[in-house]
Every structure is written in structure tokens, then in C-alpha cells.
Amino acid sequence: MIDITQVHKVYNRGKANQVNAVNGVDLKISEKEFLVIVGSNGSGKTTLLNLVAGSVLPSSGDISIDGNNVTKKADYRRSEWIARVFQNPLSGTAPDLSILDNFRLAAIRTKRKGLSIGINPQFKKDVKDKIATLGMGLENKTEQLMGTLSGGQRQALTLLMSVMDTCRVLLLDEPTAALDPRSADIVMNTADKLVKDFGLTAILVTHNLKDAFVYGNRIIQMSEGKIIKDLNEQKKIALKQNDLFDWFA
């Protein structure tokens, strides 16, 4: 599904503060794989995720999604395949727009944003039904501004928004880092359920080793811009939580 070939990302090349954020990574992610990326700060895991999303373009190497070479495509042109959830709950939604407006944009992620009014009674009902599945009691607040909701609620809605339109790849960039433990659980459970129900290919970047242990069917560890550990499904099942802690010892 996603092929990353010999990708490098260098910041400030040739200067004293040169950083090789991603240093020759080869990674093949197959369809319906739920890949977890762990690594300490500055290991290049978020840069790698941004390279897949297109918000950062590689210095060299190739990236393809579903057989299409997207190496030089900007992020907004990759939305055809990719939906994202950001670390900051504010980044994934527009606070001054209503929940309904946010969902309308998500529902036409892969389509043209044209000059017709798309929010009709049927659409309102569909959004309500979708939101009701979260069990957060938000289904009667769809006219409210997104900014009036808590970080956890917004993050859960962002997840739901990602499957409003056809979605192949879901990118989760530390989605629970800013949340309290209970909201974090709801968000991760929702994410896991969506990945399974919709057969998504997913990448989760996290610092939470419990999440890294519980979720996903493949795990890699990054350090200094390189992949230093790569465990497939069987090996991940066999992995114990303490082993994971030892990776960072």
C-alpha cells in the first residue's frame, strides 16, 4: 500500500546545524497493516509520518501510495488516499466552524469543493447517526462551534471525520498526547475500531508504550533517522510490555 524507498530528509544541509531527520529509510507497508512507530524525541518518526502525508517533501528517495508515485505531491493532493489525525486536537478541526460544517468538508475530502450547498436534511441526519456511534452525547450538538468542545471530543470527531469519505490510509500522529487518560482510551478504541471496520492501512506514531503494546499488528522503532527494530505480527504478539520498556533503557 505504501512504499518508502531510500528516503532521506535533511534540514540545513551543509550548515553547522545540519540534521539528518530521516536517514535512508526503506519501508513497505502492506494493505490493512496497522503499523506502530516508536522512538525517542528527534528519532525521525514524526518526520517520517509527515513524509507520507506530504506536509514534508523528501530530500531524496521515493514514496508511492497504492502504486502511485507521490514523492513530489503536496499534502492536499494526497488527501485522495490519506486522512490524518494530528497531535494537537486544534489542528484537525476548524474551531470557528460548526460541527456540521467540519463534517461536510470531511465528507468531500476527495472531491471538488463546489458552488452548491451540500448540507441538506439528509446529510444532517447522516452526521447525527455517525456521531451517535461515539456514545459521547454529541449528536444533538451538531450546530455548535467545534471550538466549544474539549480536546478529547474534538479528537474523537476528527477520527470519525476521516471515514466520512473513502479513506485508504489513516495517519495518527500522537493523537492522545494532549488528552487525559479516559479521553485517550476512547480515542484509541475508536481509532482501532475504525481501522478494523473499514479495513484501513494505518500508521500510529506514539510515545505511549502501553498503546504501542496494545494496538497495531506491526511495530518499528526508530533512532537517529533509521529503523532499528521491525517486528511483524507474530513477533509483536510474542512481545511483552516489559521488552518494549527495555528498548528505551
Add this chain to the structure above:
Amino acid sequence: MDFYLAALIQGLCFSAIALGIFISMKIFNIPDITTDGSYTLGGVVTAKLLMAHQPVFVVLPVVIVAGALAGAATGIIHTKLKINALLAGILVMTALYSINLSIMGRSNIPINSVSTIFSLINISANPNNNTFWILIVFVAIITGVIGYLLKTDFGIAMRAAGNSESMIRALGVNTDRMKIIGLALANALTALSGFLVTQFQVFADINMGIGIVIMGLGSVIIAETLINWFRITSVWLSLVLVLSGAVIFQMVLAFTLSSGVDPTLLKLVTAVFVLLIVSLPRLSFKGSS
């Protein structure tokens, strides 16, 4: 009373600027100084074409396109050359001064020898009332168009582009393109104000745009204060408040002048008035925090 009717008419003439500033300032968070130049551009193009005996329905689309081009220039400089939006606007405004002057060929064009939108259409026998009703219809149409636009899928994407750039890019929208379109739209509206004012005052002048951005800003800030007070989320109501802002602004200026303030001090009074409306909400919160 005629004095206040004149102020009301002026307010309606400036409501297109107010809608334009609402788009650039409130939706895109860009303080767009291009306004001073594109307003004059609208007036200059109107005067020049009317004097060349072009009918009003030909002049109108040309004015809209001219304003949109000025806005798009600011947008392209800002997004493609990564230049601060304020500076981009100042650059285009400065360049427009020369462009406007060369279109006119001199610094002032009176148009009292030709018929204007206000003399062509007759709704009322009283010329002031006639002007008023024509403006009401004109403003209602542009407000209707902008309101509809903001409710469409494109309009929602536009509002989101100024609100959460990371989100809207992830949802497949080219934010640079959106900003260019937004600024083009804002300045097309501004040029429409130039179109109206030139025909109302029956002349175009190279200096008519100096400091005009403050009219739009003041109107939008009045509207914003009301929007925050009453927690308004409806797009239509927000637009109506922006229009009211433009009228309130002119009314306050008219009141100031009629109360005997030296007209030389008008711009100073304007600046102090805008400062007051900006700072009032903040001052009243001070006690409660």
C-alpha cells in the same frame, strides 16, 4: 434629517468595502491594505469608462474584474513569494497609485456630463430617496451572493482555510489558491464601493482611497463586537451586522461633524473612534478577570 440620510447613503456605499474586509480580515486573518488602491481603482475605472460613454452594465463587470486582479496580485505575492501579507498589500497599493493615475491621465475626473446608475434608474421622484433605494437593492444583491457563496461547499472550505490551515490541507484544499481567490473576492467588493461612491459624488479622484481601509475595518470591528456579544454563529446574521457596522460608522462620523467638530480633524476622530470600539470590549473585561 437630510444630513443623516446622506450618512446612511454613504454607509450603504461603503458596505461593499465592509464585506470585502470581512472576508480578508475575519475569514482569512489578513489585514489587507490593497483596499486603498483597489477602491480608487474601482472609482477610476468607473469614471473613465462612463466618460467614454460605456453603459453601466458594461462598467460594472470591468470594475469587478479590475478589483479582483488587484487582490489576486496581493494574494500571489503573499503566497507564492512568501511575503508578509501586510507588506504585499502595501506594495500593490503603492503600485496601484501610479496605475490609477495613468488610467485617469490627470488627478480628477468629474462625471456630471454623463448618466450614472443613480440617474438611469428611477424608483422615487426625490433624488436622495432614489439613490437610497437603488443602493438598498444593490447591497441586498451582493450580500445575497456573498451569503450564498459562504454557505456552499466552496464557502465552507474558504472559511476553514482561514481558520485551520493544517486541517483544510489534510482535507484536500490548496490553501494558497484559496487565499488568492479570497483576496480577489475581497478587492472586487472594495472596487464595487469605488464604483458606487464615484457615481454618488459624480467624480473620481486619485486621492479618494487614502485611509479608506479604516472605514471597512471600523465596520467589521463594530460587527465583530456585536457578534461576540450576542454569540452569533449564523453567516447571514453576521453579514447583516457587517452592513449595519458600515452604516453605524458613517452615522457616528456624521454626528461628529454636525456637532461642530472641525472637518480637518475628521481622520483623527475616525482613528480615535476605531480605537474606542476595539478597546471597549477589552476594557470591560478587565474588571471581571
